[in-house]
Amino acid sequence: MAHIWATCRAPNYERFAERKTPEWFRDAKLGIFVHWGSTSTSTSTITITSTITSTSTCMPATRPDTYASGSGELRAIVFRTDEDRRPYSVPSWAEPSGELGNIPEEEVHEHNPYAEWYFNTMRFPDGPTAKHHREVYGDVPYEDFVDQWKAKDFDASQLVKLFSRAGAKYVVPVTKHHGMWRGGTQIWCLLLNASTIATAPSLILICGIPGCRQDCETDHSCRGIDWHFWPTKEPWKKGNYARPGIEDHAYNEYAWKHCQDLIHKYRPFMLWGDIDWPKAGVAPGEYSLENLLDKLYEANPEAVINDRFGDTHWDFKTVEYGLGEPPKDRAEQWQFTRGIGLSFGYNQVEDESHSLSGSDAIRLLIDVCSNGGDLLLNVGPDADGNIPPVQLRCLEAMGDWMEVNGDAIHGTRPVDPELAKPLGKDKGDWVRWTRKGDRLFAFVDGEDKVTLPFDRELVDVAQAKLTSGEDIQVGERGVVDVAGLPTKLRPACVEFRAL
Numbered sequence: 255m256a257h258i259w260a261t262c263r264a265p266n267y268e269r270f271a272e273r274k275t276p277e278w279f280r281d282a283k284l285g286i287f288v289h290w291g292s293t294s295t296s297t298s299t300i301t302i303t304s305t306i307t308s309t310s311t312c313m314p315a316t317r318p319d320t321y322a323s324g325s326g327e328l329r330a331i332v333f334r335t336d337e338d339r340r341p342y343s344v345p346s347w348a349e350p351s352g353e354l355g356n357i358p359e360e361e362v363h364e365h366n367p368y369a370e371w372y373f374n375t376m377r378f379p380d381g382p383t384a385k386h387h388r389e390v391y392g393d394v395p396y397e398d399f400v401d402q403w404k405a406k407d408f409d410a411s412q413l414v415k416l417f418s419r420a421g422a423k424y425v426v427p428v429t430k431h432h433g434m435w436r437g438g439t440q441i442w443c444l445l446l447n448a449s450t451i452a453t454a455p456s457l458i459l460i461c462g463i464p465g466c467r468q469d470c471e472t473d474h475s476c477r478g479i480d481w482h483f484w485p486t487k488e489p490w491k492k493g494n495y496a497r498p499g500i501e502d503h504a505y506n507e508y509a510w511k512h513c514q515d516l517i518h519k520y521r522p523f524m525l526w527g528d529i530d531w532p533k534a535g536v537a538p539g540e541y542s543l544e545n546l547l548d549k550l551y552e553a554n555p556e557a558v559i560n561d562r563f564g565d566t567h568w569d570f571k572t573v574e575y576g577l578g579e580p581p582k583d584r585a586e587q588w589q590f591t592r593g594i595g596l597s598f599g600y601n602q603v604e605d606e607s608h609s610l611s612g613s614d615a616i617r618l619l620i621d622v623c624s625n626g627g628d629l630l631l632n633v634g635p636d637a638d639g640n641i642p643p644v645q646l647r648c649l650e651a652m653g654d655w656m657e658v659n660g661d662a663i664h665g666t667r668p669v670d671p672e673l674a675k676p677l678g679k680d681k682g683d684w685v686r687w688t689r690k691g692d693r694l695f696a697f698v699d700g701e702d703k704v705t706l707p708f709d710r711e712l713v714d715v716a717q718a719k720l721t722s723g724e725d726i727q728v729g730e731r732g733v734v735d736v737a738g739l740p741t742k743l744r745p746a747c748v749e750f751r752a753l
Contacts, residue, residue, distance in 0.1 A: 259578055260561040260568050264536055266544050270567040275587045276556040278523070279570070281665040282423035283623050287591060287632035289370050289428050289598040290639075344399035344637055345372050345391070346602045349382040353596060355576020369634070370428075370599030372396070408639025416641065420649040421619075421656035421663065426526050426630060429516065503541075506532035510541040514549060521553040524560075531563040543567075560589065570628070580625055584668055590622045591630040594645045600634035609644045612651020613744065617684070619652070619663065620697045620745065624676065624686040626668040658722045659747045662688055662695035669694065673752065674708035684745065694752045695721070698734055699745035706732035706748075714751040721747040 263271060348369040351357055357365060363374065364381040373396045375383035387394075417425060509532055516522055535543045543566050550557050561568035570587040573580060580588050594615065595604040610618065615631065622629045633645050641649070656663065666688035674694065677685035683700040685707065694713060698704050706728070715728040720739075726748055728734055739746045 259572065260563065260565050262565050264566055266538055267547075267567040270547060270551075273551070273569065275569055276558060278423075278556060279558050279628065280587060280667075283628055283663050283666070284421045284619060285424040285426055285589075285628065285630045286417045286420070286422045287426050287428075287593075287598065287630050288635070289593075289632060290600075290635045344402045345369075345387070346600045346636065347372065347383065347386055348375065348597050348599075348601045348603065350596050350601065350603055350608045353575040353592075355574070367596040367601075368599065369597040369601040372599075403637050405637070405639045408635075413635075413641070416646075416649055416653075419653035419657070421652060421660050422631075423664070424523065426524060502532050503534045506535035507541045510535060510543075510546055513546055517546070517550050517553050522550075522557060523554060524558050525550060526560050527562040529562060531566060533564070536564060536566060573627075580627060584626050586626075587628070588626070589628045589630050590618075591632065592618075593632040593634065594648050595634075598632045598634055600636050600642060602636075604642075604644065606644055610648055612648050612655070615648050615652055616655050617699075617745065620686045620688075623663055623666060624668060624688055624697070655743060658743055659697075662690075662697070662721055662747045662749070666690045666695065672709065673712055674706070677704075677707050686745075689752065692752045694750040696734075696748045696750065697745040698736055698748060700736050702737050703733050703735050706734060708732055708750075712753050714753055718748055718750050721749055 346369055348367050348371070349365050351361075351365040351367045354362070354367065357367070364378040366375050372383060375381060376387045376396065378384055414425075513525060516525075531543050535541055535546075538544055543563060547559070547567060550559070558569035559567065561571045570589050571581050572578060573588065573590045575592050580590075595601060595609040597604065619629045619631075633641055633649070635641055667690070669687040669689045674687045674696070676687065677683055678700075683704045684698070685704065686697045687708075688695045688697075694708075696706050696708075698706065710730070710732065715730075715732070718726055718728045720726050722743060726734065728748070728750075734746075734748060736744075736746055
C-alpha cells in the first residue's frame with residue numbers, strides 16, 4: 255500500500271526545520287483520532303434512498319464557544335460538512351484481514367481492513383467488499399449512502415468527557431478523507447447553534463480537552479489521493495491509481511484552498527496529512543505548501559504538521575500500525591497511530607478478537623511514551639454518533655487506569671538507557687520507564703516477582719511508592735512483587751527518585 259513519509263526537506267523548506275516542537279504536543283502523549291462518515295451505518299438499519307442533497311450554507315466563522323463539560327470548561331467546534339461527502343460510515347464494512355503493514359503489498363488494496371476505504375475496495379469486482387455490497391445493497395451506488403448518516407445520537411459534550419477521562423489532551427477529527435466528491439467551493443461550516451448537534455446530518459467534532467489547552471483545536475486533511483477528483487478506472491490493476499504528479503496544478507490548488515480555509519477560519523493546532531502532497535505545490539508560488547505553512551504558523555505559532563506532506567517539512571514523524579518505524583534519534587518527536595480495531599472508520603464486523611482491550615491500549619500508550627512518542631488512538635463512531643461498545647470499553651478501561659497513573663504519562667520524557675532499561679515484550683515480565691524531572695516512573699507487569707533493570711547507584715529505592723499512593727517494597731536488587739497488586743491497575747506504576 256502506497257504511503258508516503260517525508261525523508262528529506264526540499265531546499266525552500268529547510269527554514270522550517272529550525273522550529274522547535276511546541277511543548278503542548280511534547281507533553282500531551284495521548285490524542286484521539288476520529289474517523290466518522292456516513293459509511294458507519296450497519297446493514298441491519300440502513301434504508302437506501304436515491305436522492306442526494308449537496309448544498310449547504312456556511313455561517314460566519316468565529317472562535318468556538320465555551321461549554322461546561324462537568325470536569326472543567328472546554329472549547330468545542332462542530333463542523334457541518336454537507337458538501338464534504340464522506341459516506342464510509344454507512345456500510346461500515348471491511349474485511350478484517352489484519353493490521354496494515356502485515357498484509358502483502360499485492361493484496362492490501364483488495365483486502366484492505368479500513369472500512370473508510372469502502373469506496374475503493376468495492377471496485378475490485380471479485381473482492382470481498384464487492385461481494386458484500388452486491389449481496390446487501392445490490393447495485394446501489396456508494397454516493398447514495400450519504401443520506402443515511404443521521405447522527406441522531408451525536409453528543410459532543412459526552413464524547414469530550416469520554417476522551418478527556420481516557421487521558422486524551424487533543425482530538426484529531428477527519429475533515430476530509432480520500433473518498434469524497436466535489437460538491438462546491440466550501441466543504442465545512444461552523445455551527446454556532448449547539449442545539450443542532452443532535453439533528454444535523456453531517457458533523458465533525460473538534461475540541462480542546464480540559465487540563466491541557468482550552469482552545470486546542472486540531473485538524474486532519476487527506477491530500478495525496480482523492481478518488482473523486484481523478485476517476486481511477488480498474489484500480490485492481492497494479493500501478494493504475496491516479497496520483498498527484500508535477501503538473502497537477504488543478505489538484506494542488508484544490509487541496510491548497512481546502513487547507514487555507516481551515517487555517518483562516520479556525521487557526522488549527524495540527525494539520526495531519528496523508529499520502530503525500532501534490533508535487534505541483536512543492537516549488538515556491540502562490541499555491542505552494544511553503545506559502546500555506548507560512549500562513550499556518552502565522553495564524554497559530556504553536557501549530558504542528560506530520561510527515562505526510564511529501565519531502566517538504568514535518569514537525570513530527572508518524573508510524574501507522576506496522577507501517578513505518580520510530581526515528582532513531584530519541585530527541586525527534588514522533589507519533590504512533592492506529593485504531594482500537596483494525597479499521598479507522600467503524601467496521602461492524604470487528605469484535606474483541608480484532609480490537610485492543612483496555613490493557614492492550616494502556617501497554618501501547620506506555621510503550622510509545624517511554625520511547626519518546628505520542629499515541630494517536632482512533633475511534634470510529636457509527637452513523638448515529640455512538641462509540642461502538644468494544645471501543646467504549648477500551649476507553650473506559652484506559653480512563654480507570656489514567657485516573658491513577660496519568661501523572662506518570664503526561665508531560666514526561668524518555669529515560670536514558672544508562673539509568674534504566676525496558677524489559678520484555680508481549681508476555682512475561684514487562685517493564686517500561688518515563689521521567690519527569692527527578693521523578694522516575696517504572697511501569698511493571700508480570701506474574702510474580704519482577705526485577706527492575708536500573709542503575710542502583712543512580713536511583714533511590716528507599717522511598718519507592720505506587721502512583722496509587724501505597725508504599726511498595728523494592729528489594730536491593732530491584733525486585734518488585736507484583737503478584738498482589740490489583741489487576742485493574744496493571745501495569746502497576748512505581749515512582750522513584752533519580753539521584
